[in-house]
Structure formats: structure tokens, C-alpha cells
Amino acid sequence: MTTLNRAIARVTRRIEERSAESRGAYLDQVAVSLENGPRRNHLSCGNIAHIAAACVPGEKRALLAPKAINVGIVTSYNDMVSAHQPFEAYPALIKSAVREVGAVAQVAGGVPAMCDGITQGQDGMELSLFSRDVIAMSTAIALSHDAFDAALYLGVCDKIVPGLVIGALTFGHLPAVFVPAGPMPSGLPNKEKVRVRQLYAEGKVGRADLLEAEAKSYHSAGTCTFYGTANSNQMLMEIMGMHLPGSSFVNPNTPLRDALTKAAALRAVTLAEPGHGHTPIAQILDIPAFVNGIVGLLATGGSTNHTMHLIAMARAAGIILTWDDFSDLSDIVPLLVRAYPNGSADINHFHAAGGMGFLMRTLRDAGLLHDDVTTILGEGLAAYTQEPFLEDGELVWRDAATESGDDGVLRPAVNPFDPSGGxxxxxxxxxxxxxxxxxxxxxxxxxxxxxxxxxxxxxxxxxxxxxxxxxxxxxxxxxxxxxxxxxxxxxxxxxxxxxxxxxxxxxxxxxxxxxxxxxxxxxxxxxxxxxxxxxxxxxxxxxxxxxxxxxxxxxxxxxxxxxxxxxxxxxxxxxxxxxxxxxxxxxxxxxxxxxxxxxxxxxx
The missing domain is CATH 3.50.30.80 (IlvD/EDD C-terminal domain-like)
Structure with a gap:
């Protein structure tokens, strides 16, 4: 592993010094919760009976036993937002997977998931940013029953993932795994979509032409394919160690997507098991993880919304970030990705060119990522330089590409599009x-x-x-x-x-x-x-x-x-x-x- 870049080390130390008091207070609160052991064990018999009342007999027996692992599912599923529609099938997949290892999964609660694309330019857009904090509070309510030993968070889009992270960090003693749904397949090229929008703005084409172009762009279940906030969220969750490696940009409703969802559920059970491997989210989302997140955002030319969301997410963990941190890191982090609006490619092209595995490998080799971090897979980022495949129906990981499949979309750190971030x-x-x-x-x-x-x-x-x-x-x-x-x-x-x-x-x-x-x-x-x-x-x-x-x-x-x-x-x-x-x-x-x-x- 290459030595960490000095500027990144310097910014990290600055954040540590600035956050010493607030981070310490946060970790003290987490420690109190951990000392008490699994929270469900301290509930009354009546409380526990309510938790198990609607379960099938086998799950009810497991929940009434003091050592059963119960995984809470916090979901942003709805039918209207394309990115979240695939989550409809996830609870059944998750419950089936954890049942095979003697654990139980329950949907703890749902959170709202509004779409900025639908409310763009409309009155409802004025609720969009605050929906993040409503989601955080909704997550807290879902987990407030103290019925769970770990949690799976199902979310993709703009305010949903930051809100889920803030809520999850409020329950920092719980192990957590974030589970994506993936992008829709590529539709109308982004450059053509922009061309039609500008022609419509000039009055040179009509509404029917505009609607046809938009419908060809947003045409299926999954996230919008441009590199906006939704896909920036997925990049962040992977580079910060909260996703399984290579899982961010696998299309919905595919065998690989389902296999990754089941594996994420099993990983949550493993993280919840007592002993050395027990890993609460507070241990993963620490200061180096947030610095890695900013590096990823800059290297990919990600969403400006994260100059607010990352700050709010970090504060939920007692970590104080400022725009100066973003600016100083931008001076030394190269731009490695050209995906719309920074280029003509979409997120599927990025994934095909090498995706997150290649990106994290080249950033890590250049000393631009903290490798001394904990992820949902354990210590270090080596596992995140791999990508998932199905081999005879079984999920396996192989080393990610060492060369970009398209250097017009994704480049190594030694040959960036620009020497500084976006x-x-x-x-x-x-x-x-x-x-x-x-x-x-x-x-x-x-x-x-x-x-x-x-x-x-x-x-x-x-x-x-x-x-x-x-x-x-x-x-x-x-x-x-x-x-x-x-x-x-x-x-x-x-x-x-x-x-x-x-x-x-x-x-x-x-x-x-x-x-x-x-x-x-x-x-x-x-x-x-x-x-x-x-x-x-x-x-x-x-x-x-x-x-x-x-x-x-x-x-x-x-x-x-x-x-x-x-x-x-x-x-x-x-x-x-x-x-x-x-x-x-x-x-x-x-x-x-x-x-x-x-x-x-x-x-x-």
C-alpha cells in the first residue's frame, strides 16, 4: 500500500483536532449502548411478545429466544420513484437468506422517498432538502423499538441515503449494511437529451418531442443513469465501506443483483454476532472514512449536494467537516471520471469501464485513500479492488481490472482528466x-x-x-x-x-x-x-x-x-x-x- 498523501493526512488531522470534543461525546454515547448488550434482551416480556406477534411460528420461536439475531429493514420502497421500485422484492429475499442461518429479519419501517426529477420546478421541490431530515427522524422511529441487533438500509436517491445515514448513526451501536438497487439500463444518450431540452427552451421543438426524449431517458426501474446525487450516493456508500464491493451499479432485477442483496443480508447477520467480528456503524463511519468519501466525490466530479449532505452526515457522528476541507482536498485529488454532466457517458458506461473496483484501486495505489479503515468486510480497502460475478450460480469476487476499459470515461490517477477535483x-x-x-x-x-x-x-x-x-x-x-x-x-x-x-x-x-x-x-x-x-x-x-x-x-x-x-x-x-x-x-x-x-x- 502506497504511503498516504501528505495533504490528505494533514486535512485528516485538522478534522480530528476540530472534532475531538464532539466525536468523543458521540463515541461515549455509543459505548454506553454497547455495554448494555443487545437492547432486545432488556425489554419486558410484553415488549418482546409484541415484536414477535405477527411472525410465522419458526421466526416467533427464534425471536422469543434471547440469543436470536434480528435484522431490521428500513426501506424507502415506493412504486412511483423508479430507483426505489425494485426494493419491493427485497424484504422477501432478505428474510429467506437470513432464515437459512437461523436469524430473523423484519421490516422495521419505511421512510419517504421523494424524487427531485418529479418535483423539479414545482412547489413540492421546496420540501426536498428537508425530506433528508424527515428520513433521518423516520429511521430513528423505525429503530426506536430496540428490537434489532443489526439493520439493513434500502435507499438510493438524493436525500434518502444521507437521511438514512444520519438516522443510522443515531443508532451507532448497531451494525449496518446499505443495500442499493442499481441504475436503470442506458436509454437515450445524455447529450441528445440535453440537445432536445435546449431546443424546447428555444421553442424550436414542441412538448411532444420533449416528452418523447425524456421518456426514452427515464424508461425503466432503477436510478437515472446520469452521475447526479443518486449515483454519487452509491459511490459514497461503497468507498466509505457500507456497501458490498462492486455492488453499487449492478442493474436491478438481475440474478447478480439478487445475489448481492442476499449476501448483504448475511453480512449484516455476521456483523451482529457477538465477539471480535461485531462491528457497529460508529466503528466504520469514522473520520478517515469521511475523508475517503470526499476524495471519491472529487475524483468522480460528483454532486454539489454533497457539500451539504456529507457535512450533515458527519455531524451525526460527531465529526465536523467544512468547505475548506473539500477545497484543500480538491487541490490534490485528480479528476478521474467523465460521466454526464462532466462528459457524455452514463453510470453504466463507468461501471463497464472498470467502475468502483478500478477507481478505488487507482486511488489507493496513489496514496489518495485511507486504507486504515474498517468496512463491513473488515479491515482495509483491499476487498474493494474486486468486483462481483456469478460462477455456476454462486457469488464470487475477482480482482477488478488493472486498466480502464475506456479512458474517455475512467482514467488512472497517473493520467487524470484534470489534476484537481471537480x-x-x-x-x-x-x-x-x-x-x-x-x-x-x-x-x-x-x-x-x-x-x-x-x-x-x-x-x-x-x-x-x-x-x-x-x-x-x-x-x-x-x-x-x-x-x-x-x-x-x-x-x-x-x-x-x-x-x-x-x-x-x-x-x-x-x-x-x-x-x-x-x-x-x-x-x-x-x-x-x-x-x-x-x-x-x-x-x-x-x-x-x-x-x-x-x-x-x-x-x-x-x-x-x-x-x-x-x-x-x-x-x-x-x-x-x-x-x-x-x-x-x-x-x-x-x-x-x-x-x-x-x-x-x-x-x-
Whole structure:
């Protein structure tokens, strides 16, 4: 194993020092739970009878015995979200697998799984980010019966996996295994989908053509195939040791997928067995594991949403991450993957080119991953340089490829697409922000232009349709943060801004809101902190103010006389109807939300 890169070691030590008190308090609480032994053994006879009441006779006998291992299943199954529909069959597979080794599995509870693709540009999107924390709380309720010795977490998409992780870490004494469902097979190429979207934005094709293209893109059970937040989640769970090796991107409803699900269930039973092999999730998701997660995110050009989700997840384990950690690691972690929106390939192409096994091998060989970690398979990452196969119907692992099958999609660390990672930290008079640059051409990474202030996506799109946007500009959308409206994604702006950029205009976006995990070719300074609703200076910007967004130098500057800018008073916030689509239920939560750099969370 190559010696760990010095910069990664330095960032890790910094996180350890910053987190010493909070991490220590978290581990102390976990230790108390572990000292008491299996929680079910401390329940009353009436409590235990309730747990076993609905079981079949054999399982009931096992649960009434004090040493039986009971695995809780927390599932995000629903029929509407394609990524989660495959989970319908998982409980039966899991129960059958663990029954063969004398254990029991029960569905502990379900968590909501909304889809940002369905709510994109709609009122329901304002619930999206907060759904992560609702999922965390729902997970806690599912496990609050203290009936389980381990847990399996079934989740894939944007807020679901981070929410499940936060909830799982609240029960840090329990062993845990995360179980994916896999991506849908490849459909319409991403480049063609984008082309049709831009033509529709220009009014050159109709809704029927757009709908046909979208339906060919999103056509089957499984995750969307672009490399957005959902597939970034799966990469993270594997590189952080919570998935079985090579399991993240196996398509749903295949024999290999089913075999991996059964193996994950059996692994949870093994981790729950008393003795040396007993491995709670608190032991796996430690500081080096989170550093590995950030490295993976940067090396693959992953979702900007994880500049919030990873921070919130880590805080649930008493670990304090900052955007400076992401930025400093981005300086030395090379970009190794080109998958849409960073390229034309999709996640199936990445998997076929060598996938996670190749990626983790080359990062490990380059000294860019902590190898002194615990995973669900034990010590170190060597097992994660393998990939699964079926051999005469049996699940086996073989060494992953030592060479990429397509160096236009996946490259070794010695020959990267770019020597630095796909995310940058911006700082300046407006505060701090992040930008995804892996999909932005170098000539577009610096934009100096007057501000055009809009208070909604609709207002900008109306100006575009009216032909008002004919000169260089930086679109400013304040009051899009978690306190203002729950921080909806602004991905609906992407086609229009892309069209303007293609016409030769210098355009960019500055907002305290989010873009999609598939943030694309238009430079976007997002998650501006502090947000407008929290007194942030982004609220002071006016039409015509000169702005400079420079991703190469990491600056976000207001080219207005500092004294004049400081003398401005914050205008009244724009009126926003926050009733309907369930938004009224989240009024108090919006007021409690932390800033983007601390996770935009109400629980972590």
C-alpha cells in the first residue's frame, strides 16, 4: 500500500483536532449502548411478545429466544420513484437468506422517498432538502423499538441515503449494511437529451418531442443513469465501506443483483454476532472514512449536494467537516471520471469501464485513500479492488481490472482528466459558495458581468422567453436558501442558461439556493452563505452591479464601491406563498435550518 498523501493526512488531522470534543461525546454515547448488550434482551416480556406477534411460528420461536439475531429493514420502497421500485422484492429475499442461518429479519419501517426529477420546478421541490431530515427522524422511529441487533438500509436517491445515514448513526451501536438497487439500463444518450431540452427552451421543438426524449431517458426501474446525487450516493456508500464491493451499479432485477442483496443480508447477520467480528456503524463511519468519501466525490466530479449532505452526515457522528476541507482536498485529488454532466457517458458506461473496483484501486495505489479503515468486510480497502460475478450460480469476487476499459470515461490517477477535483470553494464580499467546475469549460470559469436579480426561476425564464437576455449577465437568485423556502433545486434554469452561453454570451448564476446534482456547463456559484433570509449580503445586490465569478482563483467579488455597498439596507424579502403541496407543515423547520456550510439541517 502506497504511503498516504501528505495533504490528505494533514486535512485528516485538522478534522480530528476540530472534532475531538464532539466525536468523543458521540463515541461515549455509543459505548454506553454497547455495554448494555443487545437492547432486545432488556425489554419486558410484553415488549418482546409484541415484536414477535405477527411472525410465522419458526421466526416467533427464534425471536422469543434471547440469543436470536434480528435484522431490521428500513426501506424507502415506493412504486412511483423508479430507483426505489425494485426494493419491493427485497424484504422477501432478505428474510429467506437470513432464515437459512437461523436469524430473523423484519421490516422495521419505511421512510419517504421523494424524487427531485418529479418535483423539479414545482412547489413540492421546496420540501426536498428537508425530506433528508424527515428520513433521518423516520429511521430513528423505525429503530426506536430496540428490537434489532443489526439493520439493513434500502435507499438510493438524493436525500434518502444521507437521511438514512444520519438516522443510522443515531443508532451507532448497531451494525449496518446499505443495500442499493442499481441504475436503470442506458436509454437515450445524455447529450441528445440535453440537445432536445435546449431546443424546447428555444421553442424550436414542441412538448411532444420533449416528452418523447425524456421518456426514452427515464424508461425503466432503477436510478437515472446520469452521475447526479443518486449515483454519487452509491459511490459514497461503497468507498466509505457500507456497501458490498462492486455492488453499487449492478442493474436491478438481475440474478447478480439478487445475489448481492442476499449476501448483504448475511453480512449484516455476521456483523451482529457477538465477539471480535461485531462491528457497529460508529466503528466504520469514522473520520478517515469521511475523508475517503470526499476524495471519491472529487475524483468522480460528483454532486454539489454533497457539500451539504456529507457535512450533515458527519455531524451525526460527531465529526465536523467544512468547505475548506473539500477545497484543500480538491487541490490534490485528480479528476478521474467523465460521466454526464462532466462528459457524455452514463453510470453504466463507468461501471463497464472498470467502475468502483478500478477507481478505488487507482486511488489507493496513489496514496489518495485511507486504507486504515474498517468496512463491513473488515479491515482495509483491499476487498474493494474486486468486483462481483456469478460462477455456476454462486457469488464470487475477482480482482477488478488493472486498466480502464475506456479512458474517455475512467482514467488512472497517473493520467487524470484534470489534476484537481471537480469542486471549488468561492469566497468574497457575498460570503462563501461552492461551484462545480468539472463540467465547465476553462473559458467559462471566469465571468465578469452585470447582475440581473430575479426572485424566482419563473421570472428568469420569462425574461428569456421575452428575448430580454441579449447581453452578458450574471443571474442572481437570492432568497432560495433553506430558511427562505427550503432550498429547492434551480435546475430548471439550466437549458435556458445553456442556450445563452451557446449563443456566445458570458453568463453565470449566483444563488443561495441549490442546483441539481447534475450541475452542468454553466458556471454556478451556489449555496451562498450566509443566505439572504439570514442577513446575507446577496440580498443587497441590485440590477447592474458588476460581479466577478472566478473559479480559477476561488473568488466571488462585488465590483461596487465597498462603502456604498456597505451602506445599503436590505430590501423587504419578496412575497412568497408557502402554502400548498405540504409546505405549510414545514414553516417552523425552515426557521430552524442551519446554513449550507453546516449541512442545511434541522437535526445534525
Amino acid at each position: 469542486l471549488k470553494l468561492l469566497d468574497g464580499a457575498l460570503g462563501r459558495a461552492v461551484i462545480k467546475v468539472s463540467a465547465v469549460a476553462p473559458e467559462h470559469q471566469r465571468v465578469e458581468a452585470p447582475a440581473r436579480v430575479f426572485h424566482s426561476q419563473a421570472a428568469l425564464l420569462d425574461a428569456f422567453k421575452a428575448g430580454e437576455l441579449t447581453e452578458d449577465f450574471i443571474a442572481v437568485l437570492p432568497y432560495q436558501g433553506p430558511k427562505a423556502c427550503g432550498m429547492p433545486e434551480l435546475h430548471k434554469l439550466t437549458p435556458a442558461l445553456g442556450v445563452l452561453q451557446d449563443r456566445g454570451l458570458k453568463v453565470a448564476l449566483v444563488t443561495d439556493g441549490r442546483m441539481s446534482g447534475a450541475s452542468g456547463k454553466v458556471p454556478a456559484a451556489i449555496h451562498v452563505t450566509p443566505e439572504a433570509a439570514d442577513g446575507g449580503p446577496i440580498a443587497l445586490l441590485r440590477d447592474g452591479d458588476m460581479l466577478r465569478l472566478d473559479a480559477t482563483s476561488g473568488r466571488l467579488d462585488v465590483l461596487v464601491d465597498p462603502a456604498e455597498f456597505a451602506s445599503r439596507t436590505t430590501p423587504p424579502p419578496p412575497y412568497r406563498n408557502q402554502r400548498g403541496a405540504g409546505r405549510e407543515l414545514f414553516t417552523k423547520l425552515r426557521g430552524m435550518a442551519s446554513g449550507a456550510e453546516t449541512g442545511a439541517s434541522i437535526v445534525a
